[in-house]
Amino acid sequence: MAKSYTIRVYSVRTPKYINMKDIERNDKGKVLKNHFEISVIDEFFKILKIIPKEYHNINVELSYIDETCKITFIDYEVYNNDYSILTLETDKFGEVKDIKDNIKNTKNKQLDSHESVPETVKIVITRQHGLMYVTRDNNSIINKTTINTFFNKYRFVIYEYIKKWNQINKKSGLRIYKQPAIKVDSLPSTDFFDELDKLINVDEFAYTYDPSGANDTPDFEDVEIFSNTQLQRKDFKETKKFKNKVKKPIVNEVKKIYENLSDKGNYDEWYVKGENQNHKTTVVKPELATRSEHIQLNNINQINIKELIEKISDILEVNNPFLGKVFELVDISETSINTEDSELVEKIINDFQEKFENNNNGSEDDESRD
Structure with a gap:
């Protein structure tokens, strides 16, 4: 028997700029800030996958959670031409609490302060419009702020890609800036x-x-x-x-x-x-300024990805906030990082490790938009 299930919806953008101004404007000159190209997302995760796994988790701070919160990158998959799937794992440490078995819906063990119950979160990304459909996180860690923190913490992985893209598109006047090269937005309820x-x-x-x-x-x-x-x-x-x-x-x-x-x-x-x-x-008040969609799933504890995507496709047929908008740039040259180039891969990993560790120590300063 199908059960009700709620997924939260955000949008992800990959801004391009001319003279420090977002290129997407309406007829009154207002910045729309909804430009999106999936190639930037694909490159980000393609390169993140070659980074040693010891760097695949970050701590995040949330004002409403006293415990230590952790997000771990698990996988990114191009599911088909329409969807990509990002898999993250969340953990909370810091207090003794009961362990809940979400599959059996029981509480029969206790968790020490240094232990956590990992929660797997799937984020389905629409490859044309950049909508993000986020499954339930019982650790209450994944939201717009923490997803942005995730992209910001790992921004160094696409520095080489940004450098190449800006070089080959120099004549167009377009640029990608390091911050933010990827930005997640809320959709109002x-x-x-x-x-x-x-x-x-x-x-x-x-x-x-x-x-x-x-x-x-x-x-x-x-x-x-x-x-x-x-x-x-x-x-x-x-x-x-x-x-x-x-x-x-x-x-x-x-x-x-x-x-x-x-x-x-x-x-x-x-x-x-x-x-x-x-x-x-x-x-x-909007609920966390987040749009939620309510669907019916056969199993809400072990999500079937095929079923989830079918439900999302049904939603988009009747309620796509970006319907009719095409965000791809024209007259540009796309590029890609060759992860088979061992010298380049070694350089990217070394540069990433240095910047990531410096950033964690508070000494990395790349606040400029270059």
């Missing part, structure tokens, strides 16, 4: 905008901006407070709250603001407080 439509007015609204790795920094008025200090804006998240001073309804205008934010990858913690149709005060 469809319920969020539906709930906004139920308001008759807005009292206040807010959003938070994370400037890390962003190229579209907003003009926040308080930026000058950082002058003459050792602090940098990229070290903080910034929250903007707006309180309504006018009596006229502004629901539609506020909705437009969040529709604009939905195109950007550095805004989260959305919040709208207003009056609903019953004249009661209500608060509307």
Whole structure:
């Protein structure tokens, strides 16, 4: 008997730039930031696979989890022309707790603070549009932030590819920058905008901006407070709250603001407080600013990949947020790293090890976009 199962949906982008500006713009000049080419993703994981396995796991920090969290790269597979599958494993260490058998749904052992129950997470990537469908993580580690951390920690694997790509496409004026060469975005929950439509007015609204790795920094008025200090804006998240001073309804205008934010990858913690149709005060928030899809699977504890992809294909037929958009560049020359070239492979591994270890020690500085 089929059971209900929820998968979270993100989008992954591979930005290309001209003169430090994202090339994707609408007719009003607004940065769309939704450019995507699967070749960059393929190269990233092709090279990561040749890196020694001792480097295939990273620690990540989450504000809502006190324990040590770890993500391990397991595999990346081009499933067919339409889908790729990324397999990650998560672990949590740091406290004594019961061990849950997710298959038998039982708790019959205890876990020491230095032990963990690994959780396998599958991320299905649509090769045309860059949508990411993420299976359940019972360790609660995988999300937009930690996936971005994963790509950022391993960004050194594609430095050689970026160098080659920029060289052969120099005449076009296009460039790939090291940060971010790969960026994961949230997709707003469809319920969020539906709930906004139920308001008759807005009292206040807010959003938070994370400037890390962003190229579209907003003009926040308080930026000058950082002058003459050792602090940098990229070290903080910034929250903007707006309180309504006018009596006229502004629901539609506020909705437009969040529709604009939905195109950007550095805004989260959305919040709208207003009056609903019953004249009661209500608060509307998207669930982690993440779009979720609900499907039926025959076995939700041991996911069948073929069945999962069939369900995702069914979803895309009726609900593809990027339907009709083609993100591939034209008039460019693609390149690839030859992993059969032993000298090149040795250079890539040595460079990666040095940069990865320096980065873990806090001494690697490649914040420039070169």
